[in-house]
Amino acid sequence: MTATEASLAPVALVVDDEPQMRAIVTFALETQGFRCLEAGSAERAWELVETTPLDLVVLDVMLPGEDGIALCRRIREGYQVPVILLTARSEVGDRVEGLESGADDYLTKPFSPRELALRAQAVVRRSRPAVSPGRIVVGSLEIDLATMRASDQGEPLQLSVNELRLLVALASRPGEPIAWRDLVHEVWATVSDEGGREMLKTAVYRLRSRLEADPSRPERILTVRGVGYRMLPR
The missing domain is CATH 3.40.50.2300 (Response regulator)
Incomplete structure (x- = not known):
């Protein structure tokens, strides 16, 4: 191999x-x-x-x-x-x-x-998650990559460009722990580690507020201590 x-x-x-x-x-x-x-x-x-x-x-x-x-x-x-x-x-x-x-x-x-x-x-x-060209489906979450629009349980999500990029990065690898540095690079590319980590925390907080029934007890976007984050289908 x-x-x-x-x-x-x-x-x-x-x-x-x-x-x-x-x-x-x-x-x-x-x-x-x-x-x-x-x-x-x-x-x-x-x-x-x-x-x-x-x-x-x-x-x-x-x-x-x-x-x-x-x-x-x-x-x-x-x-x-x-x-x-x-x-x-x-x-x-x-x-x-x-x-x-x-x-x-x-x-x-x-x-x-x-x-x-x-x-x-x-x-x-x-x-394997249901992925077709230009489309990602993870549980009730659906992302149309052609239009860069996302919905959850059929309801449109109002997201910023960077929030949507972060959501795509997480939803593309459901269940997989993704290092926070990798997420920062995928979403913001040029920011420093220190600044990027804080921006990532803020973006995760905002995504949880839109996707979680109780953002203080997340079930979909989970923190992986010492690593980063991972998304679970719900």
Whole structure:
């Protein structure tokens, strides 16, 4: 895989406390074009979820400490990344519990690496935002790039040029933590880091006032501590 191909490849986080199983899953996904990160514990997995833009999490249920079901619930509370659960349990009740935790798919061990890879491709494809030429849709938010107009739940949003640029930057990568410096560069380009950060905070505040039911408790434009911001579909 070239450097360019790697930068465009979907990123999967493989979480299992058994190195051999991580290697099997990683190999299966990499053969289908994924770039893989690995974690041997829920704690390490959560660190990567919080700091790394991910397209998929493949998560073993039987982790030491915090198990995969609990971690899946925690991921689902704040992130839209698809999750596939892996487990040796094959009972219907276990499958139901896994899906109720927010998992997008559930695969029992032993499994076919080819089947895992195909399911991974399917859940990632389904998770992609609805984007057509000149149009971005994230939940109830719609942006027409041709006219540079945005609406939420069918109601037009009155935004400044820079507010709309910021909204486009966030909505183009839903669920992905975006560094504040990258957002400043995309929206204002030439301002300094110090001045740009303050301008960004002000623009985020204004967007929240238009998009959030309670701007003091945002659910759509979230702060990622130490990184920047990310947008969730609602």
